[in-house]
Amino acid sequence: MTPIGIVITVFRGGCQVVSEDQVCDLKLIGRHAQQGLSLAVGDEISFDPEKEIVLERLPRRTRLRRLRRRSEQVIAANMDQLAVVASFLEPSFRPGAIDRFLLAAHAGGLEPILIVNKLDLLKGEPLPEEVRVYERILPVFTLCARTGKGLPPLREKLRGVRTVLAGHSGVGKSTLLNALEPELRLETGEVTSMKKGRHTTSRAIWIRLAGDAVVVDTPGLREIGTGPVDPDLLDEVYPDVARFASDCRFRDCRHDREPECSVRAATERGELPPARLVSFQRLIAEIDAERRDSSQAR
Ligand SMILES: Nc1nc2c(ncn2[C@@H]2O[C@H](COP(=O)(O)OP(=O)(O)OP(=O)(O)O)[C@@H](O)[C@H]2O)c(=O)[nH]1
Ligand SMILES: [Mg+2]
Ligand SMILES: [Zn+2]
Structure with missing residues:
Protein backbone atom coordinates (compact mmCIF):
# COMPACT_ATOMS: atom_id res chain seq x y z
CA MET A 1 0.00 0.00 0.00
CA LEU A 58 -5.04 14.20 -0.99
CA PRO A 59 -8.15 16.42 -0.89
CA ARG A 60 -8.07 19.04 1.88
CA ARG A 61 -10.67 18.91 4.65
CA THR A 62 -10.06 22.52 5.69
CA ARG A 63 -7.76 25.33 4.67
CA LEU A 64 -6.51 28.64 5.95
CA ARG A 65 -5.81 30.72 2.93
CA ARG A 66 -4.79 34.14 2.01
CA LEU A 67 -6.64 35.44 -0.99
CA ARG A 68 -5.98 38.67 -2.66
CA ARG A 69 -6.39 39.86 -6.20
CA ARG A 70 -6.84 36.34 -7.58
CA SER A 71 -3.70 34.96 -5.99
CA GLU A 72 -4.15 32.26 -3.42
CA GLN A 73 -1.77 30.99 -0.80
CA VAL A 74 -2.76 28.15 1.50
CA ILE A 75 -1.06 28.72 4.86
CA ALA A 76 -2.18 25.50 6.55
CA ALA A 77 -4.38 22.59 5.54
CA ASN A 78 -6.51 20.09 7.45
CA MET A 79 -6.41 22.00 10.74
CA ASP A 80 -9.43 21.90 13.06
CA GLN A 81 -9.14 25.30 14.70
CA LEU A 82 -7.86 28.71 13.80
CA ALA A 83 -6.53 30.56 16.83
CA VAL A 84 -6.50 34.22 15.92
CA VAL A 85 -3.80 35.77 18.07
CA ALA A 86 -3.94 39.46 18.97
CA SER A 87 -2.51 41.58 21.76
CA PHE A 88 -4.03 44.26 23.96
CA LEU A 89 -1.18 46.62 23.13
CA GLU A 90 2.09 46.68 21.22
CA PRO A 91 0.75 46.12 18.60
CA SER A 92 -2.67 47.52 19.45
CA PHE A 93 -5.88 45.50 19.28
CA ARG A 94 -7.35 45.78 15.76
CA PRO A 95 -10.92 44.46 15.46
CA GLY A 96 -11.05 44.98 11.69
CA ALA A 97 -8.12 42.62 11.22
CA ILE A 98 -9.58 40.08 13.63
CA ASP A 99 -12.86 40.03 11.71
CA ARG A 100 -10.97 39.28 8.50
CA PHE A 101 -9.23 36.33 10.15
CA LEU A 102 -12.57 35.07 11.45
CA LEU A 103 -13.98 35.25 7.95
CA ALA A 104 -11.02 33.25 6.67
CA ALA A 105 -11.74 30.63 9.34
CA HIS A 106 -15.39 30.27 8.37
CA ALA A 107 -14.56 30.27 4.67
CA GLY A 108 -12.01 27.51 5.17
CA GLY A 109 -14.09 25.27 7.45
CA LEU A 110 -12.10 26.02 10.63
CA GLU A 111 -13.48 26.56 14.12
CA PRO A 112 -12.22 29.99 15.30
CA ILE A 113 -10.98 30.94 18.75
CA LEU A 114 -9.48 34.26 19.82
CA ILE A 115 -6.37 34.68 21.96
CA VAL A 116 -5.58 38.15 23.30
CA ASN A 117 -2.04 38.30 24.65
CA LYS A 118 0.02 40.78 26.70
CA LEU A 119 -2.52 41.05 29.51
CA ASP A 120 0.30 42.50 31.65
CA LEU A 121 0.25 45.68 29.54
CA LEU A 122 -3.33 46.39 30.68
CA LYS A 123 -1.87 47.01 34.16
CA GLY A 124 -4.97 45.74 35.94
CA GLU A 125 -7.43 47.86 33.93
CA PRO A 126 -10.70 46.07 33.07
CA LEU A 127 -10.91 44.35 29.67
CA PRO A 128 -11.71 46.94 26.98
CA GLU A 129 -15.22 46.73 25.52
CA GLU A 130 -13.79 46.13 22.02
CA VAL A 131 -12.35 42.85 23.33
CA ARG A 132 -15.42 41.90 25.37
CA VAL A 133 -17.60 42.08 22.25
CA TYR A 134 -15.90 38.90 21.08
CA GLU A 135 -16.65 37.03 24.30
CA ARG A 136 -20.29 36.95 23.20
CA ILE A 137 -19.36 35.45 19.86
CA LEU A 138 -16.61 32.87 20.24
CA PRO A 139 -14.23 31.34 22.83
CA VAL A 140 -11.81 34.07 23.97
CA PHE A 141 -8.60 33.48 25.94
CA THR A 142 -7.01 36.53 27.51
CA LEU A 143 -3.55 35.78 28.79
CA CYS A 144 0.03 36.79 29.32
CA ALA A 145 2.50 34.59 27.48
CA ARG A 146 5.35 36.22 29.38
CA THR A 147 4.17 35.14 32.84
CA GLY A 148 1.99 32.20 31.87
CA LYS A 149 -1.11 33.79 33.37
CA GLY A 150 -4.31 32.46 31.78
CA LEU A 151 -2.65 29.53 29.98
CA PRO A 152 -4.49 26.51 31.53
CA PRO A 153 -7.89 27.03 29.82
CA LEU A 154 -6.15 27.48 26.47
CA ARG A 155 -4.13 24.31 27.00
CA GLU A 156 -7.44 22.47 27.50
CA LYS A 157 -8.85 23.93 24.29
CA LEU A 158 -5.83 22.77 22.27
CA ARG A 159 -5.98 19.20 23.57
CA GLY A 160 -6.60 16.49 20.97
CA VAL A 161 -7.03 18.84 18.01
CA ARG A 162 -4.96 20.60 15.38
CA THR A 163 -4.75 24.36 15.69
CA VAL A 164 -3.16 26.91 13.41
CA LEU A 165 -2.06 30.17 15.03
CA ALA A 166 -2.34 33.33 12.97
CA GLY A 167 -2.11 37.03 13.63
CA HIS A 168 -0.01 40.08 13.08
CA SER A 169 3.71 40.05 13.59
CA GLY A 170 4.73 40.78 17.17
CA VAL A 171 1.52 39.77 18.98
CA GLY A 172 3.46 36.94 20.63
CA LYS A 173 2.51 33.72 18.83
CA SER A 174 5.92 32.13 19.23
CA THR A 175 6.32 33.41 22.80
CA LEU A 176 2.97 31.77 23.61
CA LEU A 177 4.08 28.43 22.17
CA ASN A 178 7.31 28.63 24.14
CA ALA A 179 5.22 29.24 27.28
CA LEU A 180 3.09 26.19 26.51
CA GLU A 181 6.18 24.06 25.86
CA PRO A 182 9.43 25.56 27.18
CA GLU A 183 11.55 22.96 25.38
CA LEU A 184 10.53 24.39 22.01
CA ARG A 185 12.76 27.48 22.26
CA LEU A 186 11.20 29.10 19.20
CA GLU A 187 12.79 32.30 18.09
CA THR A 188 10.94 35.42 19.25
CA GLY A 189 11.57 38.99 18.32
CA GLU A 190 11.53 42.55 19.47
CA VAL A 191 8.55 44.64 18.45
CA THR A 192 10.89 47.46 17.42
CA SER A 193 12.50 45.33 14.71
CA MET A 194 9.02 44.35 13.46
CA LYS A 195 8.18 47.97 12.82
CA LYS A 196 10.82 47.79 10.14
CA GLY A 197 8.79 45.02 8.56
CA ARG A 198 10.84 42.09 9.73
CA HIS A 199 9.12 38.94 10.87
CA THR A 200 10.72 36.70 13.42
CA THR A 201 9.01 33.48 12.31
CA SER A 202 9.69 33.03 8.61
CA ARG A 203 7.67 29.93 7.67
CA ALA A 204 4.80 27.83 8.99
CA ILE A 205 5.92 25.02 11.28
CA TRP A 206 4.20 21.99 12.73
CA ILE A 207 4.59 21.48 16.47
CA ARG A 208 3.42 18.63 18.64
CA LEU A 209 2.50 19.56 22.22
CA ALA A 210 1.68 17.35 25.18
CA GLY A 211 -1.94 16.22 25.39
CA ASP A 212 -2.10 15.11 21.75
CA ALA A 213 -2.25 18.70 20.54
CA VAL A 214 -0.78 19.88 17.26
CA VAL A 215 -0.20 23.57 16.65
CA VAL A 216 1.11 25.30 13.57
CA ASP A 217 3.03 28.51 14.16
CA THR A 218 2.93 30.91 11.22
CA PRO A 219 4.77 34.08 10.26
CA GLY A 220 2.87 37.26 11.08
CA LEU A 221 0.41 38.24 8.37
CA ARG A 222 -0.17 41.86 7.63
CA GLU A 223 -3.24 41.18 5.49
CA ILE A 224 -5.29 38.08 4.98
CA GLY A 225 -7.76 39.48 2.40
CA THR A 226 -11.32 38.27 2.07
CA GLY A 227 -11.33 36.81 -1.41
CA PRO A 228 -14.57 36.60 -3.43
CA VAL A 229 -16.37 34.60 -0.72
CA ASP A 230 -20.12 34.11 -0.24
CA PRO A 231 -21.34 37.24 1.62
CA ASP A 232 -23.67 35.02 3.69
CA LEU A 233 -20.55 33.89 5.58
CA LEU A 234 -20.64 37.26 7.30
CA ASP A 235 -23.57 36.03 9.39
CA GLU A 236 -21.09 33.70 11.08
CA VAL A 237 -18.50 36.41 11.59
CA TYR A 238 -21.09 38.89 12.87
CA PRO A 239 -23.80 36.87 14.64
CA ASP A 240 -24.49 39.96 16.79
CA VAL A 241 -25.35 41.94 13.63
CA ALA A 242 -27.22 39.03 12.02
CA ARG A 243 -29.44 38.69 15.07
CA PHE A 244 -31.01 42.08 14.31
CA ALA A 245 -30.75 41.85 10.51
CA SER A 246 -33.55 39.29 10.30
CA ASP A 247 -35.95 42.12 11.24
CA CYS A 248 -34.77 44.57 8.56
CA ARG A 249 -37.34 45.43 5.92
CA PHE A 250 -35.12 44.22 3.08
CA ARG A 251 -33.64 40.76 3.18
CA ASP A 252 -30.44 42.00 1.51
CA CYS A 253 -30.23 45.12 3.68
CA ARG A 254 -26.66 46.42 4.07
CA HIS A 255 -27.75 48.48 7.09
CA ASP A 256 -26.54 51.63 5.41
CA ARG A 257 -29.27 54.04 4.25
CA GLU A 258 -32.12 51.58 3.77
CA PRO A 259 -35.43 52.40 5.48
CA GLU A 260 -36.64 50.36 8.45
CA CYS A 261 -33.24 48.92 9.23
CA SER A 262 -33.28 47.01 12.52
CA VAL A 263 -29.49 46.89 12.78
CA ARG A 264 -29.12 50.67 12.71
CA ALA A 265 -32.00 50.90 15.16
CA ALA A 266 -30.13 48.51 17.47
CA THR A 267 -27.00 50.69 17.39
CA GLU A 268 -29.15 53.73 18.20
CA ARG A 269 -30.69 51.94 21.18
CA GLY A 270 -27.18 51.01 22.34
CA GLU A 271 -27.76 47.28 21.86
CA LEU A 272 -25.04 46.89 19.23
CA PRO A 273 -21.71 48.77 19.34
CA PRO A 274 -21.54 51.01 16.24
CA ALA A 275 -17.99 49.78 15.60
CA ARG A 276 -19.41 46.33 14.87
CA LEU A 277 -21.62 47.72 12.14
CA VAL A 278 -18.76 49.77 10.68
CA SER A 279 -16.55 46.68 10.55
CA PHE A 280 -19.34 44.67 8.92
CA GLN A 281 -19.81 47.31 6.24
CA ARG A 282 -16.11 47.52 5.49
CA LEU A 283 -15.86 43.79 5.06
CA ILE A 284 -18.92 43.51 2.85
CA ALA A 285 -17.59 46.31 0.64
CA GLU A 286 -14.30 44.47 0.32
CA ILE A 287 -16.06 41.21 -0.57
CA ASP A 288 -18.15 43.03 -3.20
CA ALA A 289 -15.00 44.47 -4.75
CA GLU A 290 -13.29 41.08 -4.80
CA ARG A 291 -16.35 39.46 -6.38
CA ARG A 292 -16.52 42.14 -9.08
CA ASP A 293 -12.83 41.69 -9.70
CA SER A 294 -13.09 37.91 -10.04
CA SER A 295 -16.18 38.01 -12.29
CA GLN A 296 -14.37 40.44 -14.61
CA ALA A 297 -11.48 38.02 -14.75
CA ARG A 298 -13.76 35.25 -16.01
N1 LIG B 1 4.64 42.57 27.59
C1 LIG B 1 4.53 41.41 26.96
N2 LIG B 1 5.29 41.16 25.87
C2 LIG B 1 5.15 39.98 25.26
C3 LIG B 1 4.24 38.99 25.71
N3 LIG B 1 4.31 37.94 24.85
C4 LIG B 1 5.24 38.26 23.93
N4 LIG B 1 5.77 39.47 24.17
C5 LIG B 1 6.84 40.14 23.39
O1 LIG B 1 6.37 40.46 22.09
C6 LIG B 1 7.45 40.40 21.14
C7 LIG B 1 7.06 39.58 19.93
O2 LIG B 1 6.88 38.21 20.30
P1 LIG B 1 6.92 37.01 19.25
O3 LIG B 1 6.52 35.79 20.01
O4 LIG B 1 8.20 36.94 18.50
O5 LIG B 1 5.76 37.44 18.23
P2 LIG B 1 5.19 36.64 16.96
O6 LIG B 1 3.72 36.84 16.96
O7 LIG B 1 5.66 35.23 16.98
O8 LIG B 1 5.84 37.44 15.73
P3 LIG B 1 6.16 36.91 14.21
O9 LIG B 1 6.91 35.63 14.33
O10 LIG B 1 6.96 38.01 13.60
O11 LIG B 1 4.82 36.75 13.56
C8 LIG B 1 8.64 39.85 21.92
O12 LIG B 1 9.47 40.93 22.29
C9 LIG B 1 8.02 39.22 23.14
O13 LIG B 1 8.88 39.18 24.25
C10 LIG B 1 3.44 39.28 26.87
O14 LIG B 1 2.61 38.50 27.34
N5 LIG B 1 3.63 40.50 27.44
MG1 LIG C 1 6.77 34.11 15.62
ZN1 LIG D 1 -30.62 46.65 7.95
Whole structure:
Protein backbone atom coordinates (compact mmCIF):
# COMPACT_ATOMS: atom_id res chain seq x y z
CA MET A 1 0.00 0.00 0.00
CA THR A 2 1.23 3.50 -0.80
CA PRO A 3 2.20 5.29 2.41
CA ILE A 4 0.54 8.56 3.41
CA GLY A 5 2.43 11.36 5.12
CA ILE A 6 1.52 14.67 6.71
CA VAL A 7 3.48 17.68 5.50
CA ILE A 8 5.24 19.39 8.40
CA THR A 9 7.48 21.81 6.48
CA VAL A 10 7.48 23.02 2.91
CA PHE A 11 10.67 24.04 1.17
CA ARG A 12 11.68 24.86 -2.36
CA GLY A 13 11.14 21.81 -4.54
CA GLY A 14 9.86 19.55 -1.79
CA CYS A 15 8.64 19.04 1.71
CA GLN A 16 9.21 17.20 4.94
CA VAL A 17 6.57 14.71 6.04
CA VAL A 18 5.83 12.64 9.08
CA SER A 19 4.51 9.15 8.48
CA GLU A 20 4.12 6.54 11.22
CA ASP A 21 6.35 8.59 13.53
CA GLN A 22 9.14 8.74 10.93
CA VAL A 23 10.22 12.00 9.42
CA CYS A 24 11.50 12.14 5.85
CA ASP A 25 12.28 14.66 3.12
CA LEU A 26 10.55 14.28 -0.22
CA LYS A 27 11.10 15.87 -3.61
CA LEU A 28 8.61 17.13 -6.17
CA ILE A 29 9.50 15.82 -9.61
CA GLY A 30 7.95 15.60 -13.08
CA ARG A 31 4.61 17.34 -13.52
CA HIS A 32 4.45 18.30 -9.85
CA ALA A 33 7.71 20.17 -10.20
CA GLN A 34 6.76 21.73 -13.53
CA GLN A 35 3.31 22.82 -12.44
CA GLY A 36 4.54 23.67 -8.96
CA LEU A 37 2.13 21.51 -6.93
CA SER A 38 1.19 23.74 -4.05
CA LEU A 39 1.71 22.18 -0.67
CA ALA A 40 0.94 23.56 2.77
CA VAL A 41 1.75 22.43 6.28
CA GLY A 42 -0.89 19.87 7.27
CA ASP A 43 -1.41 18.53 3.76
CA GLU A 44 -1.71 14.78 3.41
CA ILE A 45 0.22 13.28 0.55
CA SER A 46 0.94 9.83 -0.80
CA PHE A 47 4.59 9.19 -1.47
CA ASP A 48 7.13 6.71 -2.77
CA PRO A 49 9.49 5.96 0.13
CA GLU A 50 12.16 4.38 -2.10
CA LYS A 51 12.41 7.22 -4.59
CA GLU A 52 11.61 9.78 -1.88
CA ILE A 53 9.12 11.60 -4.07
CA VAL A 54 5.63 13.02 -3.61
CA LEU A 55 2.97 11.13 -5.58
CA GLU A 56 -0.34 12.90 -4.94
CA ARG A 57 -1.83 15.45 -2.61
CA LEU A 58 -5.04 14.20 -0.99
CA PRO A 59 -8.15 16.42 -0.89
CA ARG A 60 -8.07 19.04 1.88
CA ARG A 61 -10.67 18.91 4.65
CA THR A 62 -10.06 22.52 5.69
CA ARG A 63 -7.76 25.33 4.67
CA LEU A 64 -6.51 28.64 5.95
CA ARG A 65 -5.81 30.72 2.93
CA ARG A 66 -4.79 34.14 2.01
CA LEU A 67 -6.64 35.44 -0.99
CA ARG A 68 -5.98 38.67 -2.66
CA ARG A 69 -6.39 39.86 -6.20
CA ARG A 70 -6.84 36.34 -7.58
CA SER A 71 -3.70 34.96 -5.99
CA GLU A 72 -4.15 32.26 -3.42
CA GLN A 73 -1.77 30.99 -0.80
CA VAL A 74 -2.76 28.15 1.50
CA ILE A 75 -1.06 28.72 4.86
CA ALA A 76 -2.18 25.50 6.55
CA ALA A 77 -4.38 22.59 5.54
CA ASN A 78 -6.51 20.09 7.45
CA MET A 79 -6.41 22.00 10.74
CA ASP A 80 -9.43 21.90 13.06
CA GLN A 81 -9.14 25.30 14.70
CA LEU A 82 -7.86 28.71 13.80
CA ALA A 83 -6.53 30.56 16.83
CA VAL A 84 -6.50 34.22 15.92
CA VAL A 85 -3.80 35.77 18.07
CA ALA A 86 -3.94 39.46 18.97
CA SER A 87 -2.51 41.58 21.76
CA PHE A 88 -4.03 44.26 23.96
CA LEU A 89 -1.18 46.62 23.13
CA GLU A 90 2.09 46.68 21.22
CA PRO A 91 0.75 46.12 18.60
CA SER A 92 -2.67 47.52 19.45
CA PHE A 93 -5.88 45.50 19.28
CA ARG A 94 -7.35 45.78 15.76
CA PRO A 95 -10.92 44.46 15.46
CA GLY A 96 -11.05 44.98 11.69
CA ALA A 97 -8.12 42.62 11.22
CA ILE A 98 -9.58 40.08 13.63
CA ASP A 99 -12.86 40.03 11.71
CA ARG A 100 -10.97 39.28 8.50
CA PHE A 101 -9.23 36.33 10.15
CA LEU A 102 -12.57 35.07 11.45
CA LEU A 103 -13.98 35.25 7.95
CA ALA A 104 -11.02 33.25 6.67
CA ALA A 105 -11.74 30.63 9.34
CA HIS A 106 -15.39 30.27 8.37
CA ALA A 107 -14.56 30.27 4.67
CA GLY A 108 -12.01 27.51 5.17
CA GLY A 109 -14.09 25.27 7.45
CA LEU A 110 -12.10 26.02 10.63
CA GLU A 111 -13.48 26.56 14.12
CA PRO A 112 -12.22 29.99 15.30
CA ILE A 113 -10.98 30.94 18.75
CA LEU A 114 -9.48 34.26 19.82
CA ILE A 115 -6.37 34.68 21.96
CA VAL A 116 -5.58 38.15 23.30
CA ASN A 117 -2.04 38.30 24.65
CA LYS A 118 0.02 40.78 26.70
CA LEU A 119 -2.52 41.05 29.51
CA ASP A 120 0.30 42.50 31.65
CA LEU A 121 0.25 45.68 29.54
CA LEU A 122 -3.33 46.39 30.68
CA LYS A 123 -1.87 47.01 34.16
CA GLY A 124 -4.97 45.74 35.94
CA GLU A 125 -7.43 47.86 33.93
CA PRO A 126 -10.70 46.07 33.07
CA LEU A 127 -10.91 44.35 29.67
CA PRO A 128 -11.71 46.94 26.98
CA GLU A 129 -15.22 46.73 25.52
CA GLU A 130 -13.79 46.13 22.02
CA VAL A 131 -12.35 42.85 23.33
CA ARG A 132 -15.42 41.90 25.37
CA VAL A 133 -17.60 42.08 22.25
CA TYR A 134 -15.90 38.90 21.08
CA GLU A 135 -16.65 37.03 24.30
CA ARG A 136 -20.29 36.95 23.20
CA ILE A 137 -19.36 35.45 19.86
CA LEU A 138 -16.61 32.87 20.24
CA PRO A 139 -14.23 31.34 22.83
CA VAL A 140 -11.81 34.07 23.97
CA PHE A 141 -8.60 33.48 25.94
CA THR A 142 -7.01 36.53 27.51
CA LEU A 143 -3.55 35.78 28.79
CA CYS A 144 0.03 36.79 29.32
CA ALA A 145 2.50 34.59 27.48
CA ARG A 146 5.35 36.22 29.38
CA THR A 147 4.17 35.14 32.84
CA GLY A 148 1.99 32.20 31.87
CA LYS A 149 -1.11 33.79 33.37
CA GLY A 150 -4.31 32.46 31.78
CA LEU A 151 -2.65 29.53 29.98
CA PRO A 152 -4.49 26.51 31.53
CA PRO A 153 -7.89 27.03 29.82
CA LEU A 154 -6.15 27.48 26.47
CA ARG A 155 -4.13 24.31 27.00
CA GLU A 156 -7.44 22.47 27.50
CA LYS A 157 -8.85 23.93 24.29
CA LEU A 158 -5.83 22.77 22.27
CA ARG A 159 -5.98 19.20 23.57
CA GLY A 160 -6.60 16.49 20.97
CA VAL A 161 -7.03 18.84 18.01
CA ARG A 162 -4.96 20.60 15.38
CA THR A 163 -4.75 24.36 15.69
CA VAL A 164 -3.16 26.91 13.41
CA LEU A 165 -2.06 30.17 15.03
CA ALA A 166 -2.34 33.33 12.97
CA GLY A 167 -2.11 37.03 13.63
CA HIS A 168 -0.01 40.08 13.08
CA SER A 169 3.71 40.05 13.59
CA GLY A 170 4.73 40.78 17.17
CA VAL A 171 1.52 39.77 18.98
CA GLY A 172 3.46 36.94 20.63
CA LYS A 173 2.51 33.72 18.83
CA SER A 174 5.92 32.13 19.23
CA THR A 175 6.32 33.41 22.80
CA LEU A 176 2.97 31.77 23.61
CA LEU A 177 4.08 28.43 22.17
CA ASN A 178 7.31 28.63 24.14
CA ALA A 179 5.22 29.24 27.28
CA LEU A 180 3.09 26.19 26.51
CA GLU A 181 6.18 24.06 25.86
CA PRO A 182 9.43 25.56 27.18
CA GLU A 183 11.55 22.96 25.38
CA LEU A 184 10.53 24.39 22.01
CA ARG A 185 12.76 27.48 22.26
CA LEU A 186 11.20 29.10 19.20
CA GLU A 187 12.79 32.30 18.09
CA THR A 188 10.94 35.42 19.25
CA GLY A 189 11.57 38.99 18.32
CA GLU A 190 11.53 42.55 19.47
CA VAL A 191 8.55 44.64 18.45
CA THR A 192 10.89 47.46 17.42
CA SER A 193 12.50 45.33 14.71
CA MET A 194 9.02 44.35 13.46
CA LYS A 195 8.18 47.97 12.82
CA LYS A 196 10.82 47.79 10.14
CA GLY A 197 8.79 45.02 8.56
CA ARG A 198 10.84 42.09 9.73
CA HIS A 199 9.12 38.94 10.87
CA THR A 200 10.72 36.70 13.42
CA THR A 201 9.01 33.48 12.31
CA SER A 202 9.69 33.03 8.61
CA ARG A 203 7.67 29.93 7.67
CA ALA A 204 4.80 27.83 8.99
CA ILE A 205 5.92 25.02 11.28
CA TRP A 206 4.20 21.99 12.73
CA ILE A 207 4.59 21.48 16.47
CA ARG A 208 3.42 18.63 18.64
CA LEU A 209 2.50 19.56 22.22
CA ALA A 210 1.68 17.35 25.18
CA GLY A 211 -1.94 16.22 25.39
CA ASP A 212 -2.10 15.11 21.75
CA ALA A 213 -2.25 18.70 20.54
CA VAL A 214 -0.78 19.88 17.26
CA VAL A 215 -0.20 23.57 16.65
CA VAL A 216 1.11 25.30 13.57
CA ASP A 217 3.03 28.51 14.16
CA THR A 218 2.93 30.91 11.22
CA PRO A 219 4.77 34.08 10.26
CA GLY A 220 2.87 37.26 11.08
CA LEU A 221 0.41 38.24 8.37
CA ARG A 222 -0.17 41.86 7.63
CA GLU A 223 -3.24 41.18 5.49
CA ILE A 224 -5.29 38.08 4.98
CA GLY A 225 -7.76 39.48 2.40
CA THR A 226 -11.32 38.27 2.07
CA GLY A 227 -11.33 36.81 -1.41
CA PRO A 228 -14.57 36.60 -3.43
CA VAL A 229 -16.37 34.60 -0.72
CA ASP A 230 -20.12 34.11 -0.24
CA PRO A 231 -21.34 37.24 1.62
CA ASP A 232 -23.67 35.02 3.69
CA LEU A 233 -20.55 33.89 5.58
CA LEU A 234 -20.64 37.26 7.30
CA ASP A 235 -23.57 36.03 9.39
CA GLU A 236 -21.09 33.70 11.08
CA VAL A 237 -18.50 36.41 11.59
CA TYR A 238 -21.09 38.89 12.87
CA PRO A 239 -23.80 36.87 14.64
CA ASP A 240 -24.49 39.96 16.79
CA VAL A 241 -25.35 41.94 13.63
CA ALA A 242 -27.22 39.03 12.02
CA ARG A 243 -29.44 38.69 15.07
CA PHE A 244 -31.01 42.08 14.31
CA ALA A 245 -30.75 41.85 10.51
CA SER A 246 -33.55 39.29 10.30
CA ASP A 247 -35.95 42.12 11.24
CA CYS A 248 -34.77 44.57 8.56
CA ARG A 249 -37.34 45.43 5.92
CA PHE A 250 -35.12 44.22 3.08
CA ARG A 251 -33.64 40.76 3.18
CA ASP A 252 -30.44 42.00 1.51
CA CYS A 253 -30.23 45.12 3.68
CA ARG A 254 -26.66 46.42 4.07
CA HIS A 255 -27.75 48.48 7.09
CA ASP A 256 -26.54 51.63 5.41
CA ARG A 257 -29.27 54.04 4.25
CA GLU A 258 -32.12 51.58 3.77
CA PRO A 259 -35.43 52.40 5.48
CA GLU A 260 -36.64 50.36 8.45
CA CYS A 261 -33.24 48.92 9.23
CA SER A 262 -33.28 47.01 12.52
CA VAL A 263 -29.49 46.89 12.78
CA ARG A 264 -29.12 50.67 12.71
CA ALA A 265 -32.00 50.90 15.16
CA ALA A 266 -30.13 48.51 17.47
CA THR A 267 -27.00 50.69 17.39
CA GLU A 268 -29.15 53.73 18.20
CA ARG A 269 -30.69 51.94 21.18
CA GLY A 270 -27.18 51.01 22.34
CA GLU A 271 -27.76 47.28 21.86
CA LEU A 272 -25.04 46.89 19.23
CA PRO A 273 -21.71 48.77 19.34
CA PRO A 274 -21.54 51.01 16.24
CA ALA A 275 -17.99 49.78 15.60
CA ARG A 276 -19.41 46.33 14.87
CA LEU A 277 -21.62 47.72 12.14
CA VAL A 278 -18.76 49.77 10.68
CA SER A 279 -16.55 46.68 10.55
CA PHE A 280 -19.34 44.67 8.92
CA GLN A 281 -19.81 47.31 6.24
CA ARG A 282 -16.11 47.52 5.49
CA LEU A 283 -15.86 43.79 5.06
CA ILE A 284 -18.92 43.51 2.85
CA ALA A 285 -17.59 46.31 0.64
CA GLU A 286 -14.30 44.47 0.32
CA ILE A 287 -16.06 41.21 -0.57
CA ASP A 288 -18.15 43.03 -3.20
CA ALA A 289 -15.00 44.47 -4.75
CA GLU A 290 -13.29 41.08 -4.80
CA ARG A 291 -16.35 39.46 -6.38
CA ARG A 292 -16.52 42.14 -9.08
CA ASP A 293 -12.83 41.69 -9.70
CA SER A 294 -13.09 37.91 -10.04
CA SER A 295 -16.18 38.01 -12.29
CA GLN A 296 -14.37 40.44 -14.61
CA ALA A 297 -11.48 38.02 -14.75
CA ARG A 298 -13.76 35.25 -16.01
N1 LIG B 1 4.64 42.57 27.59
C1 LIG B 1 4.53 41.41 26.96
N2 LIG B 1 5.29 41.16 25.87
C2 LIG B 1 5.15 39.98 25.26
C3 LIG B 1 4.24 38.99 25.71
N3 LIG B 1 4.31 37.94 24.85
C4 LIG B 1 5.24 38.26 23.93
N4 LIG B 1 5.77 39.47 24.17
C5 LIG B 1 6.84 40.14 23.39
O1 LIG B 1 6.37 40.46 22.09
C6 LIG B 1 7.45 40.40 21.14
C7 LIG B 1 7.06 39.58 19.93
O2 LIG B 1 6.88 38.21 20.30
P1 LIG B 1 6.92 37.01 19.25
O3 LIG B 1 6.52 35.79 20.01
O4 LIG B 1 8.20 36.94 18.50
O5 LIG B 1 5.76 37.44 18.23
P2 LIG B 1 5.19 36.64 16.96
O6 LIG B 1 3.72 36.84 16.96
O7 LIG B 1 5.66 35.23 16.98
O8 LIG B 1 5.84 37.44 15.73
P3 LIG B 1 6.16 36.91 14.21
O9 LIG B 1 6.91 35.63 14.33
O10 LIG B 1 6.96 38.01 13.60
O11 LIG B 1 4.82 36.75 13.56
C8 LIG B 1 8.64 39.85 21.92
O12 LIG B 1 9.47 40.93 22.29
C9 LIG B 1 8.02 39.22 23.14
O13 LIG B 1 8.88 39.18 24.25
C10 LIG B 1 3.44 39.28 26.87
O14 LIG B 1 2.61 38.50 27.34
N5 LIG B 1 3.63 40.50 27.44
MG1 LIG C 1 6.77 34.11 15.62
ZN1 LIG D 1 -30.62 46.65 7.95
